[in-house]
Amino acid sequence: MNKDFQFLIYRSAVEDVSVNAVIKDETIWLTQKAMAELFDCSADNVSLHLKNIYSEKELNESATAEEFSVVQLEGDRKVERKRKFYNLDAIISVGYRVNSRRATNFRIWATEVLKEYMIKGFALDDERLKQSKT
Incomplete structure (x- = not known):
């Protein structure tokens, strides 16, 4: 895989779920297969949801899907293949x-995470607003 990519292991708090994710352009990217592993469903199911989302x-x-070159082992040969990856927006949409x-x-x-972000964001903005009035 291109040296610009980093790999991330996701582990659920409820169970041990690990998937390889590419971090590129300030977002996370997964293949349909990785999403299927993440959500414990078939790749066909992920494909159907993506088709409907689009x-x-x-x-x-x-804006949410991109092909990356991936080096993989096929037998004892290293082969470069194009694989379609989907960014965090698509991952979240499929997850819902x-x-x-x-x-x-x-x-x-x-x-x-969204609730915490909204509450903390509101608390910070509310505090800033109070300070600007004094």
Whole structure:
């Protein structure tokens, strides 16, 4: 894989779920296969959800999907192949559509992170507003 990429291991608080993710352009990228592992469903299920996400215009495919060259072992040969990866926006959208226990855990986690961000963000802005009036 290109040297600009970094790998990240995601581990759920509820269970041990590890997937390789590419970190590039300030976002996380996963293949359909990695999303299927993350959400404990089939790659076909992920593909169907992505198709619907794009056909419903929830996301723009050209902004959320990109092909990267990946070096993989095939037998004893190293072969470079193009693989389609999807960014965090697409991962989150799929995560909110998949019906599995792991996807539910992901939604709970994502909602908690968003709530915390909103509350802390509001608290910071509220404090700043109070300080600007004095």
